[in-house]
Amino acid sequence: MNDRPAGAGGIGRAGVGARPVRTGADTTASTAVRYALVPVPRLSLAAVALRSGLHPELIRRFVALGLVDAERDSAGRLVFDATAPVTLARIQRLRTGLCLNYASIGLVLDLLDRISMLEAALRRAGTRSETPPWT
Template sequence: MRAPAKTKTRRYSLVGPPRLDLESFADLAGLHPDLVRRLVALGLLEPDRDAAGQLWFAPEQLAEVARIERLRAGFSLNYAAVGLVCDLLDRIADLEAALRRRSRRTGGSPWT
């Protein structure tokens, strides 16, 4: 007698990705909630908003806050300048990744 064929079952989660409310996020980041709101207003952080307008942050954004604070402290930049530097660093990272992909496809040096 044959064993019954195994069927793949899909599992769906009703729980979304983990998120932190403003106060929890600010506490973990070591910042005052008002400063976190300011970073959101400047576009340096991009939280989700629920129907009530409450801010919700992905835990991964803690790394972005650390980056912002390192740039601010290390180079004595204001937050507007930090935003510009972050944008430029992100663009450089994207270009370097594209260059690495291209060099893997062609088998050549990424700099020639």
């Protein structure tokens, strides 16, 4: 469902953190490793549940389905990046507003991420369409 590389040890769509992220298709010695220079704030499952207004078990289910990025800390608990509540709100809007099932939501999230990447590439290249982005 997702063709983007996840962070090392990541769970979900694309983990981001202080762990190395391998880039490239192969794992030879020429594979680049990037390290975060600034620690990324991490949120516990309880904090994400409180901020999003969702039950922690539902959030665990979203992680298992690959809809939300999460990693495990040294104690084995789920930790999330600061954007997790925004992702959860987007999932809830897609579920209630469009009556999509969770498999469809994963596809829509991937497509929206791809659209955002393409729009950012257009902005960097200096070629921008006359119409504002629809997302």
